[in-house]
Amino acid sequence: MSNSIASNALSTTDRRESPLVRHARREAIIAGLIWLAAGSYTVGYCSQLGYGLSPDDVTFVWGMPSWIVFGVFAPWLVCTAISWIFSFCVMADDPLDAAEQELLALHETPLADRKDR
Amino acid sequence: MLLAETGGHGYAVLATLVVFIAASVWLGMLAQRWLDSDRFLEGYFLGNRGLGAWAMALTATVQSGGTFMGFPSLVYSHGWVVALWIAPYMVVPLASFAVVGKRLAQLSRRTGAITVPELLRARFDDARVGLTASILLMGFMTIMTIAQFKAGAIVMKLAWPDSGVLAFAEDPQSPLDLRFYIGLAVFSLTVVGYTWIGGFLASVWTDLFQSVLMLFGVVALLYLALSSVESLEGATRIAMERRSVDFAQGPGHAVKPGWQFLPPGLSISMWFIWIWGGFAAPACMVRVMAASSTDVLRKSIALLSTYNLLIYPPLIVICVCAHSILPPLEKSDEVVPRLALELTKSIPGGSVLSGLILAAPFGAVMATVSCYLLVIASGLVEDVYRRVLRPQATIAELKRVTSIAIVGVGVFSVLMNLRPVQYLQALVVFSTSCGAGTFCIPVLMACYWRRATAAGCLAAMLSGAGTIAALFGLGWVQEWAASNESTWPLARSIIERIGRDTHVGVADPAAPYYFCGAEPIVWSLIVSGLAGVAVSLMTAPPDASRVAKCFDE
Numbered sequence: 001m002s003n004s005i006a007s008n009a010l011s012t013t014d015r016r017e018s019p020l021v022r023h024a025r026r027e028a029i030i031a032g033l034i035w036l037a038a039g040s041y042t043v044g045y046c047s048q049l050g051y052g053l054s055p056d057d058v059t060f061v062w063g064m065p066s067w068i069v070f071g072v073f074a075p076w077l078v079c080t081a082i083s084w085i086f087s088f089c090v091m092a093d094d095p096l097d098a099a100e101q102e103l104l105a106l107h108e109t110p111l112a113d114r115k116d117r
Numbered sequence: 118m119l120l121a122e123t124g125g126h127g128y129a130v131l132a133t134l135v136v137f138i139a140a141s142v143w144l145g146m147l148a149q150r151w152l153d154s155d156r157f158l159e160g161y162f163l164g165n166r167g168l169g170a171w172a173m174a175l176t177a178t179v180q181s182g183g184t185f186m187g188f189p190s191l192v193y194s195h196g197w198v199v200a201l202w203i204a205p206y207m208v209v210p211l212a213s214f215a216v217v218g219k220r221l222a223q224l225s226r227r228t229g230a231i232t233v234p235e236l237l238r239a240r241f242d243d244a245r246v247g248l249t250a251s252i253l254l255m256g257f258m259t260i261m262t263i264a265q266f267k268a269g270a271i272v273m274k275l276a277w278p279d280s281g282v283l284a285f286a287e288d289p290q291s292p293l294d295l296r297f298y299i300g301l302a303v304f305s306l307t308v309v310g311y312t313w314i315g316g317f318l319a320s321v322w323t324d325l326f327q328s329v330l331m332l333f334g335v336v337a338l339l340y341l342a343l344s345s346v347e348s349l350e351g352a353t354r355i356a357m358e359r360r361s362v363d364f365a366q367g368p369g370h371a372v373k374p375g376w377q378f379l380p381p382g383l384s385i386s387m388w389f390i391w392i393w394g395g396f397a398a399p400a401c402m403v404r405v406m407a408a409s410s411t412d413v414l415r416k417s418i419a420l421l422s423t424y425n426l427l428i429y430p431p432l433i434v435i436c437v438c439a440h441s442i443l444p445p446l447e448k449s450d451e452v453v454p455r456l457a458l459e460l461t462k463s464i465p466g467g468s469v470l471s472g473l474i475l476a477a478p479f480g481a482v483m484a485t486v487s488c489y490l491l492v493i494a495s496g497l498v499e500d501v502y503r504r505v506l507r508p509q510a511t512i513a514e515l516k517r518v519t520s521i522a523i524v525g526v527g528v529f530s531v532l533m534n535l536r537p538v539q540y541l542q543a544l545v546v547f548s549t550s551c552g553a554g555t556f557c558i559p560v561l562m563a564c565y566w567r568r569a570t571a572a573g574c575l576a577a578m579l580s581g582a583g584t585i586a587a588l589f590g591l592g593w594v595q596e597w598a599a600s601n602e603s604t605w606p607l608a609r610s611i612i613e614r615i616g617r618d619t620h621v622g623v624a625d626p627a628a629p630y631y632f633c634g635a636e637p638i639v640w641s642l643i644v645s646g647l648a649g650v651a652v653s654l655m656t657a658p659p660d661a662s663r664v665a666k667c668f669d670e
Contacts, residue, residue, distance in 0.1 A: 020220070024220045024223075027216075031212060034208060038205075038208050039385070039388040042201065046384070047381035047384070051368065058357075058366060062349070064197070064350075065365050068197050073200070075204075076204070076426060079208055080423060084418075086211060086418065087416065091415045094219060096219070096408070
């Protein structure tokens with residue numbers, strides 16, 4: 001037990017987390033926040049302005065109900081733009097690991113003969 | 118009369134289907150040339166991890182089946198609120214590729230895994246995790262595959278020129294006659310054939326082919342529809358008169374009295390279903406594992422977000438315009454086929470375009486089935502045969518087993534459709550939800566939490582699946598009780614305890630129990646997350662060297 005703890009402690013201090021993991025974690029959090037913001041705005045706006053309307057209350061923008069234009073289609077456009085910005089300005093271009101030969105040797109070797117990875 | 122003129126679809130659809138089939142087989146043979154014989158499994162099931170941005174973007178979410186079959190019908194029936202229902206697709210690309218994409222692709226390479234169960238097994242260094250994931254995944258996917266074979270057979274049957282049908286949606290009332298079995302044979306031979314020949318790449322390329330064709334079809338139909346109406350507002354007002362004022366607002370027009378399509382609470386659930394259910398779908402995760410580089414993932418986010426913007430909002434506009442162009446339809450499923458026929462009848466080459474649009478559901482079902490076949494077969498070959506039965510298997514042997522697996526799953530699906538199970542669609546909905554609820558939290562834990570343990574992963578998988586199963590089961594019991602309340606005391610007792618159906622969402626007798634008005638996946642994620650975290654913290658930490666291999670430089 002103590003050897004295991006010591007081993008874990010030693011590994012913890014010596015470890016250097018892969019840059020891809022750090023970047024991916026950050027990007028996942030950002031994507032999650034975008035999801036939360038988009039969902040909150042869309043559901044909030046539409047539930048407030050798109051329900052309980054009388055026929056005279058329904059207003060149109062470019063032929064579409066205004067609550068759809070500003071509550072769904074406008075944020076959709078914004079999210080598409082954000083997706084492009086995220087793709088090319090935020091998401092780090094990390095290499096995906098494993099040289100080709102290493103991967104070939106790993107996978108095509110019978111399981112019984114493989115070194116555990 | 119318009120209805121008489123558009124009562125049939127002629128030979129254009131059948132001709133288009135033949136073209137689809139021929140193109141798919143050709144693509145399958147083309148894909149076979151790309152398979153590297155030295156890396157057979159990786160090539161056959163992951164396309165040599167060489168998936169490019171266009172293929173990734175347009176095929177990863179495997180959305181094409183429902184997009185062009187049920188979705189237009191919902192818009193035509195319920196109105197503009199369906200835009201709110203589908204709105205989460207504005208961030209699906211980010212969720213599908215940015216949340217776990219890079220980590221799955223990296224872990225897949227570091228562990229050599231070509232399937233999701235194998236990845237989880239290797240990450241947590243526990244055979245029970247892999248076996249559990251394999252059993253659950255193959256169970257869910259098999260049910261969905263059987264249902265898709267039936268859908269494909271029905272589409273083929275309805276494509277005969279004198280069938281008198283336009284709606285190529287699965288019709289549970291459609292009788293099982295000779296044409297159904299011929300359609301089943303043709304569909305099965307085609308899909309199993311090109312998938313068996315070309316593997317992952319054949320599946321992806323045919324899916325890509327179909328997705329691109331649909332984009333052209335939707336854009337063309339949008340132009341034609343907007344050109345044919347006086348105004349979009351006018352079309353909406355006609356729909357409001359025909360249906361109700363709720364066509365232009367939430368919760369949407371009710372097709373059944375007392376039913377609400379999308380109350381605000383349920384609209385929140387959609388942000389969980391489409392997003393969390395999307396990135397954890399096994400078919401999506403497999404494609405992400407096949408990405409050739411991070412640059413492909415980045416470009417895929419941009420491409421798919423643009424594709425979704427060009428598909429969904431236009432489809433909504435098209436289906437609203439239908440109220441101004443067509444007379445009231447008895448079958449809402451027919452809105453896109455009837456629009457296609459009406460809007461193209463007087464333009465040069467219009468029959469080609471209409472044939473393309475009418476045949477689109479067939480391409481969508483083919484793409485879906487091909488993907489499912491590969492996921493199941495990869496599980497059988499890699500997770501069961503190679504890992505459990507024959508670790509010493511050679512490449513030649515694995516090729517034979519792969520062929521047997523692909524063809525075997527196809528034959529099994531055909532046999533199950535000779536006398537199809539009743540309520541198959543209900544099982545499909547249940548299986549789809551289970552898949553999402555089962556893998557979402559475990560995959561997040563595997564990717565980002567060093568302290569996650571094998572026991573925690575198992576707890577998350579089983580509790581997620583169990584929650585979905587419980588809520589769906591409760592919904593089916595509730596439905597049975599409501600139908601038998603007057604004759605069975607037990608039924609009355611059940612209704613007293615759990616209440617009546619809240620009548621929200623899509624009107625479906627196989628709907629789940631909406632606890633607190635939310636979709637089952639919401640509770641599944643909560644339960645799965647709590648179980649995964651709690652059990653991980655209560656069990657011994659994972660081996661540091663194993664974790665380092667998956668997380669560190």
